[in-house]
Amino acid sequence: MNKGYRLVAVLGICAALSFSGCGQDNGGDTAAESAAQTPGAAATPDITAEVQEHYRTKISLPPEVWEALEKGQMTQEEVDAKAAAGEFPKFFQFSTPDQIPADLNWQDGSDLPAFASPDAKQGGTYYTWIQDFPRTFRRFGPDANGSFRPFILDDVVMQLGRRHPNDTSITETGFRYYPGIAKEWALDKENATVYVRIDPEARYSDGEPITADDMMFMFFLYQSPHIQAPWYNNWYNRKYSNIIKYDDLTFSIKQPEVRPDLLFKVMELEPLPEHFYKELGPDYPERYQWRFVPTSGAYEVRPENLKKGQSITLTRVKDWWADDKKFWRNRYNFERVHFTVIRDVPKAFEAFRKGELDRFGASLPEYWYEKMPDSSEEVQKGYIHKDVFYNDKPRPTYGLWINQSKPLLDNRDIRIGIQHATNWDYVIEKYFRGDYQRMRTNSDGYGEFTHPTLRAREFSVDKALEHFAKAGFTERGPDGILQNEAGERLSFTVNTGYQNLRDVLTILAEESAKAGVEFRLEILDGTASWKKTQEKKHDIAFAAFAVSAEMYPRYWDFGHSVNAYDRAFLPDGSPNPDRKIKPQTNNLQLLAYPELDAMIEAYRASSDAEEMKQLAFRMEEFLYEDASFVPGFIIPFYRDLHWRWFRYPEGFNVKLSRNVDQFFLAWIDTGMKKETREAKKSGETFPPMITVHDQYRTE
Amino acid sequence: MRLNPLTARKLRRFREIRRGYYSFVLLVSLTVLSLFAELLINDKPLVVSYEGVLIFPTYGAVRLGGEFGLEGILANIPVNYRDLQRKFREEGGGNFVIMPIVPYNPYENSEVDGVIRSTSPNIERQHYLGTDTTGRDILARLFYGFRTAILFSIAFTALTYLIGIALGCMMGYFGGIFDLLFQRIIEIWSNIPFLYMVIIVFSVIPATFSIPTRITILLVIMVLFSWTFMTYYMRTETYREKARDYALAARVLGASTPRIIFRHILPNTISTVVTFIPFTVVAAITAITALDFLGWGLPPPTPSIGELLKQGTANLTTAPWIVTSAFVALVLILTLVTFIGEAIREAFDPKKFTIYR
Structure with missing residues (x-):
């Protein structure tokens, strides 16, 4: 399972970045090598004993205990005492196949249609680019959440199952899944348990079979402090209550609460190779920095295919075990995927134009309209094709996050004024040329879970002035910025880490000045800005969360008071005067309302999708009234420029795809590549191809 | 004011060197004009x-x-x-x-045909050098950027000279332990790469500071790491002059140390100082442009030549007018200053017919 929410690194064209080095694709070799390097010195660490001890002793705390701990109603000592008394069940359990309930309804997704193109050709090298060399090959831990991660983890590994990218309907059991590592699975909804049988053919890229032990080990690893990844520690401790192994290939996973997305939380797990992580220890980040994790997927990184700081090549796993599986056939068609590190986007574009790169993402209008307009020679001669693809998935939340713990911003009238003083429509119309759309709420794109009628407030100087006046800001100063009687100026800092989108803020600031509010811009590098925002030191942050294709939006992360303050309220429900701001959470607006907390808790506890929908709508309305998030824009499509030999299936891509590379459906036609190269020399032309694929367009 | 006949002769010679003199006149008028930029280029x-x-x-x-x-x-x-x-x-x-002649301010985004984008020079719309990628007038940004750069470099020169001359003179005049100590300090100090220092310091300065404050901070950092070179020249000059009879005579007459340094020694070393000024100005303009180009200089959306150059290089094929304007402007300014520098050097040279090559 991926970390659900990540900061959106960059917009569109360069959604990918960072990683590096020389991987080891074989755990055994590595062990032998490091042993050879240190003769007589400390022996290679071995985690086996620790794993066994963990399996034996690990207990699972019920949600109410977690909550009590969090709210300070219970201490760790009390919990430990209860655990010693055996009050809590074991997390890791072992059983036998005859204990599997007989009446389970096993599914294997075989009724779903395949979505790859039967025309796809295998082979060839796909030349593409990344902006930074990755900083590690590790999948988790420090620096692992870089932009190269999709190519070694998210988009490449198989997981137990994957959500069908075209059939997005929600059934009795939740999303529709097609099999990955799992051969079949069954949901016992009453007991919040999912049973899974692993495909006996499943292998890691080093040839080792994938078993239920790897699944158990995955929980050990993610619960381990060695990996230095608190998000994983928290998620895998709290979202699951046990794993039971029945035989080498069969296991079940239980969750603490019955939710509509039980299947989602299990199917998107990825077993981890126990044999590879044998040397785990406190030095995990360094020891595993440049080792490539044996993968269930089609691509691996071999040490000889790396030039540190310059390029990386993914190579197709030889005789990949899933080659002929229904949903994996005709995908991952390239024999090799070659990434060149190009730090400048304009330079990458020039490399594409020369034919050194096969394709170039052109969601930014600058590239689509100015640098490669429809009229350009390459397009008109049919060498380069242009495609627009409308996808339909939860949208990254580009907007202004107002910190309501700051002076002035704690006044709702001022926040509403800011809503009316922010001219997103102008930016969308004039700068993005009407291609993008105004975001409505911060959970757009969740289908039935998205509020049907709510719209963001429009730009209106009169309304903004009216609300600012209510807050006492009536007079314009000499620079046109409003002031109150005390002489305070209506001025706020807007910080962002999106260097690419700095022009957007420049335009917004020019427009907001018309309504008498000043936005001072602070354009930082991505990490610095995100850090500031996570520490809640921002006035207003321009940021976005990348959202994975989950069933329903999250509110706890963004809206619950425990993520805003330590002890937000006194026992009688009034705000705690001594409360401290809680850093490193996603409640960027510092929302803390008992009534919102109540709705969020009801929403979290609900197992009924309909009830959750109603709650979601009520929460959206509440957040609208609160007015501390100014919805920005959504990009309802992605655009691609590609040489004509880079081929796509009919219809271009799948509904849920976030970019071209995600599902690996494209292929290289080597014959056409030769033909095009020769045609360029001889001046022969082909029909120009500019296509809009709007079959999944929603509005 | 009565000029020293020697100084008067130097000035006369400076005027005779046509190229340098006219460059000087041109640059000074541009600078003076830029002080009134609001009357020429404004919305x-x-x-x-x-x-x-x-x-x-x-x-x-x-x-x-x-x-x-x-x-x-x-x-x-x-x-x-x-x-x-x-x-x-x-x-x-x-x-x-x-x-005004150019009816735009350097911050406003003007749209063309309903879209904010870069447009080529257009006299009818009064964008005489075109607009940049967000539709801001290039001439306006260049001119306001020039003003910042030239004022910045003048302030930079003045400050580095103040520190450099004072310390250099003191080192030369006092000599001994003081000289030894400061020379070592300067050696260490001057080995700190100043560009990196600027980048590091600027990455931790919050943007909540106003733009003038940030420019001042940038100035202070640059001065802190640039004053050292001047001390070397001043130190040797002072050493030499100190041993001359007039300095000894002044001392015998009972003149105080500051008086000897500032009234007697300094005027005799001034030619060294003066000949360096234009080149310091060039260095300052180059440095601030380079920093802006790298994105570590003045905070957005402050107009600057470096920022325009950066935009220009990113849009070489689609908007060549951006890079052309910025490049020509930069070359022009730097050439003018260099011409002035050459002329000053020649004017202050006691041998009239030396030619520097």
Whole structure:
């Protein structure tokens, strides 16, 4: 399972970045090598004993205990005492196949249609680019959440199952899944348990079979402090209550609460190779920095295919075990995927134009309209094709996050004024040329879970002035910025880490000045800005969360008071005067309302999708009234420029795809590549191809 | 004021060197003009005549549309004088607006055909050098950027010389332990790469500081890491002059140390100082442009030549006018300063017919 929410690194064209080095694709070799390097010195660490001890002793705390701990109603000592008394069940359990309930309804997704193109050709090298060399090959831990991660983890590994990218309907059991590592699975909804049988053919890229032990080990690893990844520690401790192994290939996973997305939380797990992580220890980040994790997927990184700081090549796993599986056939068609590190986007574009790169993402209008307009020679001669693809998935939340713990911003009238003083429509119309759309709420794109009628407030100087006046800001100063009687100026800092989108803020600031509010811009590098925002030191942050294709939006992360303050309220429900701001959470607006907390808790506890929908709508309305998030824009499509030999299936891509590379459906036609190269020399032309694929367009 | 005949002769010679002299005149006039940039390049008009009253908004407060009889939404927002001018013209009547030569400020994004993008030079729209990628007038940004750069470099030169001369003279004059100690300190100090220091310091300065504050901080950092070179020259010069008879005579007469340094020794070393000035200015302009180009200089959206160069290189094929304008402007400024520098050097050279090559 991926970390659900990540900061959106960059917009569109360069959604990918960072990683590096020389991987080891074989755990055994590595062990032998490091042993050879240190003769007589400390022996290679071995985690086996620790794993066994963990399996034996690990207990699972019920949600109410977690909550009590969090709210300070219970201490760790009390919990430990209860655990010693055996009050809590074991997390890791072992059983036998005859204990599997007989009446389970096993599914294997075989009724779903395949979505790859039967025309796809295998082979060839796909030349593409990344902006930074990755900083590690590790999948988790420090620096692992870089932009190269999709190519070694998210988009490449198989997981137990994957959500069908075209059939997005929600059934009795939740999303529709097609099999990955799992051969079949069954949901016992009453007991919040999912049973899974692993495909006996499943292998890691080093040839080792994938078993239920790897699944158990995955929980050990993610619960381990060695990996230095608190998000994983928290998620895998709290979202699951046990794993039971029945035989080498069969296991079940239980969750603490019955939710509509039980299947989602299990199917998107990825077993981890126990044999590879044998040397785990406190030095995990360094020891595993440049080792490539044996993968269930089609691509691996071999040490000889790396030039540190310059390029990386993914190579197709030889005789990949899933080659002929229904949903994996005709995908991952390239024999090799070659990434060149190009730090400048304009330079990458020039490399594409020369034919050194096969394709170039052109969601930014600058590239689509100015640098490669429809009229350009390459397009008109049919060498380069242009495609627009409308996808339909939860949208990254580009907007202004107002910190309501700051002076002035704690006044709702001022926040509403800011809503009316922010001219997103102008930016969308004039700068993005009407291609993008105004975001409505911060959970757009969740289908039935998205509020049907709510719209963001429009730009209106009169309304903004009216609300600012209510807050006492009536007079314009000499620079046109409003002031109150005390002489305070209506001025706020807007910080962002999106260097690419700095022009957007420049335009917004020019427009907001018309309504008498000043936005001072602070354009930082991505990490610095995100850090500031996570520490809640921002006035207003321009940021976005990348959202994975989950069933329903999250509110706890963004809206619950425990993520805003330590002890937000006194026992009688009034705000705690001594409360401290809680850093490193996603409640960027510092929302803390008992009534919102109540709705969020009801929403979290609900197992009924309909009830959750109603709650979601009520929460959206509440957040609208609160007015501390100014919805920005959504990009309802992605655009691609590609040489004509880079081929796509009919219809271009799948509904849920976030970019071209995600599902690996494209292929290289080597014959056409030769033909095009020769045609360029001889001046022969082909029909120009500019296509809009709007079959999944929603509005 | 009575000039020392030697100084007068030097000035006369400077004037005789045509190339340097005219460069000097040109640069000084540009600098003086840039001080009044608001009157030349601005979205605020020079004069508005509304219902018989003359208004001069250039340096005044923002005025809302309502003051000029605009209605609806326009009444409550700062007035757009270009639109107002058009409106007054269409209405006829006695009202009029006189706009500056370039009627745009360096921050506003003007759209063309409903889209904000870079447009080529256009006299009709009064974008004489075109607009940059967000539709801001390039001439306006260049001119305001030039003003910042030249004022910055003058301040930079003055400060580095102040520190450099004072310390250099003291080292040369006192000698001994003081000299030894400071020389070592300077050696260590000057080995710190200043560009990296600027980058590091600027990455931790919060943007909540106002733009003038940030420019001042940048100036201070640059001065801190640049004053050292001047001390070397001043130290040797002072060493030499100190041993001359006139310095000894002054001492015998009972003159105080500051008096000897500033009244006697300094005027005799001034030629060294003066000949370096233009090159320091060049270095300062180059440095601030380079920093802006790298994105570590002045905070956005401050207009600057480096920022324009950066935009230009990213849009070489689609908007060549950006890079052309910025490049020509930069080369022009640097050439002017260099010509002046050469002329000064020649003028201060005691041997009239030496030619520097």
